[in-house]
Each structure stands twice: as C-alpha cells, then as structure tokens.
Amino acid sequence: MKIRYFVLVLILIPGLVFAGxxxxxxxxxxxxxxxxxIGDIHGDYDNYMATLIAAGLVDNKGKWAGGKTHLVQxxxxxxxxxxxxxxxxxxxRLAKQAKRKGGRVHSLIGNHEAMNVYGDxxxxxxxxxxxxxTRNSEKLRNRYFELYxxxxxxxxxxxxxxxxxxxxxxxxxxxxxxxxxxxxAWDPAWNPEGKLANWVLERKVVMKVNGNxxxxxxxxxxxxxxxxxxxxxxxxxxxxxxxxxxSGILExxxxxxxxxxxxxxxxxxxxxxxxxxxxHHRATHIIVGHTPTSGVIWPQFDSKVLxxxxxISKAYxxxxxxxxxTPEGYFAGYPTGxxxxxxxxxxxxxxxxxxxxxxxxxPHLKKRLEKLRNPIEPKxxxxxxxxxxQPQAEPEPSRVPPICGIS
Numbered sequence: 001m002k003i004r005y006f007v008l009v010l011i012l013i014p015g016l017v018f019a020g021x022x023x024x025x026x027x028x029x030x031x032x033x034x035x036x037x038i039g040d041i042h043g044d045y046d047n048y049m050a051t052l053i054a055a056g057l058v059d060n061k062g063k064w065a066g067g068k069t070h071l072v073q074x075x076x077x078x079x080x081x082x083x084x085x086x087x088x089x090x091x092x093r094l095a096k097q098a099k100r101k102g103g104r105v106h107s108l109i110g111n112h113e114a115m116n117v118y119g120d121x122x123x124x125x126x127x128x129x130x131x132x133x134t135r136n137s138e139k140l141r142n143r144y145f146e147l148y149x150x151x152x153x154x155x156x157x158x159x160x161x162x163x164x165x166x167x168x169x170x171x172x173x174x175x176x177x178x179x180x181x182x183x184x185a186w187d188p189a190w191n192p193e194g195k196l197a198n199w200v201l202e203r204k205v206v207m208k209v210n211g212n213x214x215x216x217x218x219x220x221x222x223x224x225x226x227x228x229x230x231x232x233x234x235x236x237x238x239x240x241x242x243x244x245x246x247s248g249i250l251e252x253x254x255x256x257x258x259x260x261x262x263x264x265x266x267x268x269x270x271x272x273x274x275x276x277x278x279x280h281h282r283a284t285h286i287i288v289g290h291t292p293t294s295g296v297i298w299p300q301f302d303s304k305v306l307x308x309x310x311x312i313s314k315a316y317x318x319x320x321x322x323x324x325x326t327p328e329g330y331f332a333g334y335p336t337g338x339x340x341x342x343x344x345x346x347x348x349x350x351x352x353x354x355x356x357x358x359x360x361x362x363p364h365l366k367k368r369l370e371k372l373r374n375p376i377e378p379k380x381x382x383x384x385x386x387x388x389x390q391p392q393a394e395p396e397p398s399r400v401p402p403i404c405g406i407s
Contacts, residue, residue, distance in 0.1 A: 021068065021102070027228040028208040029070065029104070035209055035325040036333075037072040039289035039309035040110065040316070043081020043125055045090075047312045047320055052094075054335050055322045062090060064097035070209055071098065074289035074308065075110020075216035075257075080315040082127020084116075085185075088199060109203045109235055110216040110289065111257040114250050116186045117197050118242040129178035132185065137177045144180055145171060188240060201239060205232040205256050211284045212325065213277075218262035218288045218305075220254040221273045221401030225280055231256050254401055261401075262305045263291035269401075274301045276404035285330070287323065294364030295319035296355050297332035302344050306330070319362070334358055348372060 021032045036055045041048045052058045057066035073091065078084040095105035112123065145168070153160045164170070184191040191197070206215040206228040213219070223231065234249045235257065242250070249255045261269035277286065289309040294317055298307040310321040324331040330341040336358045342351045349372050356365045 021070070021104075027204060027206065027232075030210060032068075032070045032210050033326070034066075034069040035072060035212070035323075036066070036069055037074060037214060037287055037308055037323040037325070039074055039307075039312065040076035040112075040292070041073070041081075041087060042076060042079055042112070042313035042315050043084045043087070043128065044313035044315070044318070045081075045083035045086050047314065047318055048083075048087050048090075050320050050335070051312055051322055054320055055324065055333055058094070062094075064094055064101060064103065066098060066101070066103050068102040069098075070104045070106065072106045072207060072209065072214045072287075073108065074214055074287065075108045076112045076289060076309075077107070077110070078116050078128070079112045079123035080125055081313050082125045082131065084128055085131050085196070088196065092199070106207050106209070106214070107203055108207065108214060108216055109200060109205050109232075109257065113200045113203070114235065114239060114257055117188070117200055117239045118244075118247070118250065119183075119187060124182070126176065129176045129182055132178035132181035134181070137181065140180055141172075141175065141177060144175070189242070197239075201236050203232075204228070205235050208281065208283060210325065211282070213281055213283045213286045215256050215286075215288060217255070217257050217290045218259040218269070219256060219277050219286065220259045220261055220269065221276075221403050222252075222254045222399075222405055222407045223256060223259075224273065224277050224402075224404035225406035228281075249407070252407075254399065255407075258290075260291050262286060262288055262300060263307050264300055265291060267401075269301075270403065271301055272403050273401065274304055278304060280404060292316050294368075295321065295359060295362045296352065296365055296368070297321055297323050297341065299341055299345075299348060299351075303330075303342055303347075306341070317362075317364070319359075 022030050024030055036057060038051050049058070049062060053060075057064065057069060057071055059065045077087050077091070091105060091107055095107075098105050115121070116124070149160070185194045185196040188194060188197045188201070206213060208214070208228060231249070238248050238250050250257065252258060261267055262274065274286070278284065286305045287308055288305065291307060292309050292311045293307050295310050297310060299305070300307060306323060308323045311317040311319040312321070320335050322333045324333050324338065331338045332341055332355070334355070339351060339354050342348055349369070352365065352369050352372060356362070356369055359365055
C-alpha cells in the first residue's frame with residue numbers, strides 16, 4: 001500500500017519526476033534536461049572543439065558525450081577563419097550521434113551562412129578556398145577562365161581589346177584555386193546539389209526550447225508576431241531564389257539574421273518590445289549571437305535577453321564560453337568554471353566582477369565593468385542648424401519598428 005501511494009505521489013506532483021524531452025513541432029521542444037548554447041564560431045575548429053569539451057558535450061576524440069543534452073548553435077559558423085567545411089562536417093556527424101543517445105543538435109542560420117549562399121564573399125578566409133582545392137582545381141579554373149574570356153570577347157569586344165597585360169594575374173587573385181569548388185558547394189544557382197547550400201537550407205532561423213527563443217541576430221518589433229516557421233520559410237525561400245534587387249529578410253537590418261537592437265546596439269529595442277515578443281511567443285528568454293561580447297555571456301533587458309557571441313573564434317579574441325540551461329537555472333560556462341547568471345539588472349555588476357576575476361587578462365571585460373560602475377551621463381543633443389544659422393529639425397529615421405508587428 002505504501003509503495004502504491006508513493007508511486008501515485010510521484011505521478012501527481014509535478015517536478016518530482018522529469019517527464020523527458022518532447023518535440024512539440026520541428027521548431028519547438030519541451031522538457032529537455034539540459035541545454036547548451038554556443039554563439040558564433042567563424043571558422044575556428046580548434047576553439048569550437050574547446051567549447052564543446054568545456055561543456056562536456058564531446059570526448060577527446062570529438063564524439064558525442066552529452067547524453068540527452070540539446071546543443072543549440074546560433075549561426076555564423078562560416079567566414080573569418082579557415083575551418084568552416086570541417087566544422088559543418090563535424091557538427092553534422094555530431095547531430096547523428098546525439099540523436100542516438102537521446103540528445104539533439106540544433107544548428108541555426110546566421111547572416112554569414114546566408115551571405116555564403118547568395119554570394120557575399122567579403123569575409124571568406126583564404127583558407128576556406130584552400131580547403132576545397134583538389135588536383136583538378138587548376139584545370140577547372142583554366143577552363144572557367146577560357147569561358148570567361150570567350151564571353152567577354154563576344155559581349156564586350158572593346159573591353160577585351162584593351163585588357164591590361166597583368167589581367168590574368170588579377171583574375172587569379174580574384175578567383176583563387178578552390179573558389180569555383182566553394183561556389184559549387186555553397187551557391188544553389190551554381191549547383192542545386194551543393195552540399196553546403198543544402199545544409200543551410202535544411203536549418204532553422206529560430207528555435208524554441210524549454211520556453212527559450214534561440215536565433216542569430218534578434219527579433220525587432222517588425223517581426224515580433226511572425227511565427228518561427230514563417231521566418232525560416234522567408235529566409236530559405238529568398239536563398240533559393242535570391243534577388244539582389246529585393247533581398248527582403250536576408251539583408252533587413254531589423255530582420256532575425258542582422259538585428260542588434262536586443263544586444264544594446266542603436267537603434268536599441270524598447271523594453272516593451274522585448275516583453276511583447278516574450279508574451280506573443282509564450283517564452284521566458286531570448287538567446288542571441290551575432291554581436292560580440294569579448295568574452296562574457298551577457299544579460300540584457302533585466303536578463304530576459306542573453307547574448308552568447310563571446311568571440312569564440314580567434315578572429316574575435318578566441319574567448320571560449322557557452323550558455324547552460326538546466327532546471328537549476330541559467331549558467332555561463334567558461335574553461336575555468338561556471339557562474340550562475342543574474343536574474344535581473346541589479347546582479348550584473350557582481351556577476352561581471354566574478355567573470356573578470358576568472359579572466360584577469362581580458363581587458364575588454366575590465367572596460368565593460370568600469371562602464372557599469374561609472375555610467376556616463378548622455379550628453380544633451382545639440383540642435384542642428386543650417387548654413388545660415390537657422391535651427392533644423394532632426395531627420396526622422398527611415399524605419400521605426402512598431403512595438404509588436406509582423407513582416
């Protein structure tokens with residue numbers, strides 16, 4: 001009788017027994033025992049692995065050791081470092097290993113994944129191209145150059161007749177060995193079967209896990225009411241049919257891939273918008289990457305927004321860190337230990353003091369702490385005047401987000 005009563009108590013009292021993870025939809029999970037989130041990796045395989053090891057997610061061979069943990073990577077694996085292809089190949093294998101153990105890996109789309117797909121290659125590291133080089137790369141590039149020149153001779157004869165002597169050298173510099181293979185892998189217009197393009201197109205833009213919204217940039221008031229599904233469909237749809245004259249959500253400064261207003265960058269989001277986003281999506285926190293913090297998991301908006309782009313890549317300082325969420329709370333994980341995140345703005349200074357003590361060699365953290373301790377009063381705006389000395393009205397911003405709209 002006592003045993004039956006004890007079993008009944010366990011069933012009826014919530015929280016005594018962990019019910020287990022449940023997939024509500026392809027965009028939402030509940031009941032996950034442990035969540036680890038990491039921010040921008042930017043082509044740095046070594047520090048990516050160091051982060052996974054620090055979080056206890058992989059063993060010394062790089063294989064999944066995280067059990068039922070859900071790993072969320074908030075985008076920006078590519079660019080600025082040489083190891084994008086290697087990281088994506090590893091995280092793809094890791095997702096399969098995690099699933100077999102009851103865990104999951106959620107890799108989200110960042111602005112740099114999108115840029116590589118639609119051909120904005122400003123930040124591609126030369127090592128990225130080198131990673132695609134094969135013994136056939138020289139032959140492939142020569143053939144591409146022949147076709148390029150044939151097209152120019154036919155369509156731009158005057159330009160063709162006046163090319164500089166070093167044109168081929170210039171062309172080779174613009175299109176290094178591996179460039180063609182890189183585009184064939186990334187650009188669906190070049191190759192509909194491109195492995196990296198299709199990997200991106202299978203990702204999500206936003207995920208909700210245990211009531212936490214995860215995405216790369218942030219949600220502005222323009223996208224507050226958009227469903228998680230609609231944002232992904234807009235991004236992937238525009239990537240499949242990219243129009244540089246109308247890139248839509250892909251390059252929208254207020255869109256989920258680029259928006260920094262939740263991270264304290266002007267134009268900063270209003271607290272009312274943060275509350276509206278959380279209310280509309282029935283969420284408790286918003287977790288974002290994209291905006292580097294130089295080494296600290298950082299709370300914004302009374303800890304309702306958590307910034308996790310700590311600068312893992314050596315291109316941004318190489319600051320290894322991760323966010324951990326368990327039934328006990330929200331924690332910042334560092335190679336030297338874990339700290340519980342403050343539950344409100346009042347705890348920010350004591351928390352940052354602890355982080356500085358753990359990382360005394362990081363000057364960026366000391367500057368952040370100094371600003372918190374000694375906030376600078378904003379200077380009064382100086383009225384604009386014309387050349388004749390007459391007062392002029394400040395120009396209105398081109399777009400002002402609503403508190404909570406839909407795009």
